Amino acid sequence: MEEKPGEKMAAEEWQGTWRRPGKEGDGNGEEATRYLLIGNVGPSCGVSVEALRDHLATMKVEAVVPPRESGKGKRSKRSKGGKAATYVFAAFGSATDAKVAKGKLSGDGIGDVKVMVEYAVYCPPKEKPKVSEEYVRLRAEDLGIDGLYLLKDFVSEEEERGLLSGLDESGEWKCLARRRVKHFGFEFDYSIRGVHPNKEIVAFPPCIEPITDRIAGVKEITNERFDQLTVNEYPMGVGLSPHVDTHSAFAGDILSLSLGSSAVMEFRKGEDHRRLFVPRRSLLAMTGESRLAWQHYIPHRKTDKVGAKVVKRTMRTSITFRTVRKQGGCSCPFPEQCDSQGAALPPTRMLEKSQQQQQAEAESMLEKARKFPEMEKDHVHGVYDCIAGHFSSTRFAIWPEVKRFLDGMPEHSLVGDIGCGNGKYFGAAKHCRVVGGDLSFELVQLCKNRGHEVVQLDVVRPPYRQNLFDGVISIAVLHHMSTFERRLAAMTSIVNLLRPGGLALVTVWAMEQEEVKKMKKWKKLSHGDSREGASVPVLGKDYLVPWSVPFHRPEAGEVAKQSGKVDEQKGLVVFERFYHVFERGELEYLVNYIPNVTVMRCVYDRSNWCITVRRDT
Numbered sequence: 001m002e003e004k005p006g007e008k009m010a011a012e013e014w015q016g017t018w019r020r021p022g023k024e025g026d027g028n029g030e031e032a033t034r035y036l037l038i039g040n041v042g043p044s045c046g047v048s049v050e051a052l053r054d055h056l057a058t059m060k061v062e063a064v065v066p067p068r069e070s071g072k073g074k075r076s077k078r079s080k081g082g083k084a085a086t087y088v089f090a091a092f093g094s095a096t097d098a099k100v101a102k103g104k105l106s107g108d109g110i111g112d113v114k115v116m117v118e119y120a121v122y123c124p125p126k127e128k129p130k131v132s133e134e135y136v137r138l139r140a141e142d143l144g145i146d147g148l149y150l151l152k153d154f155v156s157e158e159e160e161r162g163l164l165s166g167l168d169e170s171g172e173w174k175c176l177a178r179r180r181v182k183h184f185g186f187e188f189d190y191s192i193r194g195v196h197p198n199k200e201i202v203a204f205p206p207c208i209e210p211i212t213d214r215i216a217g218v219k220e221i222t223n224e225r226f227d228q229l230t231v232n233e234y235p236m237g238v239g240l241s242p243h244v245d246t247h248s249a250f251a252g253d254i255l256s257l258s259l260g261s262s263a264v265m266e267f268r269k270g271e272d273h274r275r276l277f278v279p280r281r282s283l284l285a286m287t288g289e290s291r292l293a294w295q296h297y298i299p300h301r302k303t304d305k306v307g308a309k310v311v312k313r314t315m316r317t318s319i320t321f322r323t324v325r326k327q328g329g330c331s332c333p334f335p336e337q338c339d340s341q342g343a344a345l346p347p348t349r350m351l352e353k354s355q356q357q358q359q360a361e362a363e364s365m366l367e368k369a370r371k372f373p374e375m376e377k378d379h380v381h382g383v384y385d386c387i388a389g390h391f392s393s394t395r396f397a398i399w400p401e402v403k404r405f406l407d408g409m410p411e412h413s414l415v416g417d418i419g420c421g422n423g424k425y426f427g428a429a430k431h432c433r434v435v436g437g438d439l440s441f442e443l444v445q446l447c448k449n450r451g452h453e454v455v456q457l458d459v460v461r462p463p464y465r466q467n468l469f470d471g472v473i474s475i476a477v478l479h480h481m482s483t484f485e486r487r488l489a490a491m492t493s494i495v496n497l498l499r500p501g502g503l504a505l506v507t508v509w510a511m512e513q514e515e516v517k518k519m520k521k522w523k524k525l526s527h528g529d530s531r532e533g534a535s536v537p538v539l540g541k542d543y544l545v546p547w548s549v550p551f552h553r554p555e556a557g558e559v560a561k562q563s564g565k566v567d568e569q570k571g572l573v574v575f576e577r578f579y580h581v582f583e584r585g586e587l588e589y590l591v592n593y594i595p596n597v598t599v600m601r602c603v604y605d606r607s608n609w610c611i612t613v614r615r616d617t
């Protein structure tokens with residue numbers, strides 16, 4: 001509760017603390033305040049608080065307040081250590097009234113007891129945060145953080161589309177542990193949480209111009225010019241660690257434009273913690289205290305609870321606008337968060353983990369990935385060997401995305417087809433030499449019979465040396481791997497097969513299936529690698545998808561009938577194949593785990609996600 005001069009407060013309402021003047025530059029104890037500290041009162045001194053109150057009533061006293069018992073919220077007549085307090089505080093309507101009372105009390109005492117009187121200072125209790133922690137707020141002003149603004153609908157849907165494609169076309173993506181980033185104006189260096197101010201890089205893409213013009217018209221934003229952009233692309237489920245954008249590196253306000261998806265952004269200052277729903281197409285402006293003193297972050301999760309609603313996140317792209325500090329340091333009033341004034345920067349994920357640790361983690365993941373799960377033995381490997389011939393008879397169409405990739409390979413390229421199936425792509429690029437293999441022995445035989453150069457291989461450890469291929473294709477393979485570790489290990493080994501600068505095309509089934517009717521026959525599985533609560537979000541869905549071989553086919557023999565299910569009525573042997581069906585952004589998410597690759601293209605094509613990546617080094 002605040003002190004309200006002129007408004008009388010009862011003794012129990014004085015919830016703050018009292019002290020002698022002088023400590024905080026508020027006088028030397030001689031200048032009158034409207035409060036008195038009166039010593040030598042209390043039961044042990046022969047003057048009760050009630051008697052004092054009666055005595056002071058004639059001197060325009062507003063309240064007589066005994067000291068607060070330490071550690072508790074209650075007033076008590078006892079001071080620290082259980083002894084009865086021998087002083088009280090008194091509040092008067094004005095400093096003049098207090099002065100008059102001080103004179104009288106010092107001269108006359110109370111009855112025949114002499115009292116000691118000094119001026120005092122009252123410190124109202126600190127304001128409790130008005131914001132409840134659990135609450136996700138929809139408006140920045142409801143957070144009560146100075147300088148934070150949320151401008152909704154800052155760009156239109158059409159502009160959002162234009163920005164996303166415009167950003168895709170310019171600059172280079174860089175993969176971080178969980179997300180990818182692009183920088184314009186100045187490169188952001190994650191190891192120093194800042195930029196090298198003399199090293200300007202590629203200019204802002206043209207699609208940004210109308211946005212910077214619009215920003216210039218926002219009165220709350222004071223930076224004259226923004227000269228550094230960071231584009232963050234967060235796959236669904238990925239967030240951002242708590243941080244304050246480095247004071248020494250960036251001057252003025254920091255802005256974030258959200259595209260593609262909403263997210264709840266959280267703000268933290270000491271124990272205080274507040275949440276804001278940041279919708280897509282909004283501009284968040286962090287100015288003043290909100291920029292300098294509050295950490296901001298986005299928790300890693302796929303959905304946000306906003307009131308009673310659960311809001312699903314999808315791939316979110318944000319554009320951070322900053323102004324590089326050209327000279328001098330920051331001299332803000334928040335030294336605890338200010339690296340210019342000696343505050344330590346919180347460690348980044350990158351700095352936290354040593355190279356060795358990262359290596360060890362990668363090794364253990366690979367080790368785990370090398371174990372062949374029963375699910376894949378029974379529902380991938382076993383099935384393809386049974387259905388090879390029948391399967392092959394249905395696989396002849398050359399996909400445009402694959403053709404496009406192969407056509408783009410330079411003359412005489414060596415291309416590996418990892419998981420080649422019936423080898424339909426071996427002859428699809430006459431200017432390249434294509435070799436490869438498959439896990440299914442029967443499919444490998446089939447390819448051999450067609451004269452292809454093939455081996456039986458496991459995508460997680462293919463029998464080729466690393467850096468071998470100019471190009472790799474892996475078509476409809478990764479979705480047969482039943483754990484996150486195996487899908488990542490597969491993607492990693494595909495990248496490692498490439499020479500630096502080589503390209504790989506990986507395609508998988510998408511959750512966004514064009515023939516939804518087909519999916520009715522799919523059996524949904526609970527996630528093989530359920531990792532709720534773990535650091536990797538659950539992405540995509542697992543299914544058993546039937547493959548039916550008619551009785552008249554040679555593949556529907558006795559052995560097949562024992563491994564598959566026989567449907568006498570329809571005259572079919574039905575096998576179930578395991579599929580991990582990928583959601584939008586999931587392939588990029590996987591690739592983001594691999595340090596030396598760049599995503600060149602990721603498109604949806606006829607119920608599939610197709611990603612093209614380049615090995616950088």
Ligand SMILES: O=C(O)CCC(=O)C(=O)O
Pocket residue numbers: 230232240245256257258296318320
């Ligand atoms: O994604 C966002 O909105 C925030 C990005 C951010 O905090 C940053 O780039 O420093």
Ligand SMILES: [Fe+2]
Pocket residue numbers: 243244245296
């Ligand atoms: Fe930030």
